[in-house]
Amino acid sequence: MSNDSEAPSQIGTRLGYLFKHAALRLQELHDQVLAPFGIDARQLGVLLVLTGQEPPSQHQVAQRLGVDRTTMVALLDTLEDKGILSRHPHKQDRRRNVVELTEHGKDTVRRATQASDEAERSLLSPLSPPDQKRFRDALQLIAH
Amino acid sequence: MSNDSEAPSQIGTRLGYLFKHAALRLQELHDQVLAPFGIDARQLGVLLVLTGQEPPSQHQVAQRLGVDRTTMVALLDTLEDKGILSRHPHKQDRRRNVVELTEHGKDTVRRATQASDEAERSLLSPLSPPDQKRFRDALQLIAH
DNA sequence: TATTGTTATACTCTATAACTATA
DNA sequence: TATAGTTATAGAGTATAACAATA
DSSP: OOSTTSOSSOGGGOHHHHHHHHHHHHHHHHHHHHGGGTOOHHHHHHHHHTSSSOOOBHHHHHHHHTOOHHHHHHHHHHHHHTTSEEEEEOSSOTTSEEEEEOHHHHHHHHHHHHHHHHHHHHHHTTSOHHHHHHHHHHHHHHHO | OOSTTSOSSOGGGSHHHHHHHHHHHHHHHHHHHHGGGTOOHHHHHHHHHTSSSOOOBHHHHHHHHTOOHHHHHHHHHHHHHTTSEEEEEOSSOTTSEEEEEOHHHHHHHHHHHHHHHHHHHHHHTTSOHHHHHHHHHHHHHHHO
16 A cells, blocks of 8 residues: 555665665765876875884785785876875885885875865765765675 | 874775675675575566566667666677577567566575675675665665 | 667676785 | 695676677
8 A cells, every 4th residue: 555556676776776876976075186197096095004003014914905915006006106004014024015004195194085075075065964974874884 | 183193094995895796795695595586686687677668679778777778788688698688679669678687587586685685784784774674775865 | 760679799897717915 | 734825817796899680
């Protein structure tokens, strides 16, 4: 007696569809605000792993981002070429490459993070401030 | 005076990271529950476009999913080979292929949608029922 | 001329396998 | 033997270009 005759399963109400399109919109916003820094959202993700903690090895960076260590090589090559980070052999274990932000890298991360904050605010702007907080908390809960 | 000395921008709190990982978890849940039907989450998305409305052309299906029409061909080939849908030339415009669910396809969609509902419930289970509703509404708002 | 479906091709992203060096 | 970084290679997924049929 309710809505049996309506479309029972609109694609636009599925979580998978909604996640994909929310991520696409956020991607576009990031493309815009990060362009001045010469990096994209994914590269900022790499840089965020390098901030506020003991400089990790390449392998550790890859693990924290959930990508293969072979994929990490080109990713770091690009950022090293831009002068954003540097690689040095680990003192005690010379198999490892310690990855560190340069001064320019630290400055880039700081400013790019502010730009990313702006992109996130823009995405969440249809929600009231308390709803924004609830949404973020809920997303953090289900994403683990 | 607040948290300047703490990690200022943990990767695990960024919306992009959270969307990616929430989508990954949902993908895994879908892989499990959809396996009995021989389709994956993406293919179910195609089928959902075909339900509850005038049978669309291949091009229309592609547009609604936001993929190129050349990409649609192989996607539909697979589902047609499984006997889930059929293609017929449009009566008035024979350039078009009208895409329709078969009886088996309709049954598959109905049962696969229930399985997908279960996957979504599972993903949202850390939230209280009212929070689940709020999260879904918020996501729909920001995804457009 | 423009559009739909199709195929061939190329590009992007990523992982697997194999190699070097270090442990 | 095992691990970290690197390179070469292959696979999945996707779009662009070109073509045939149709409008």
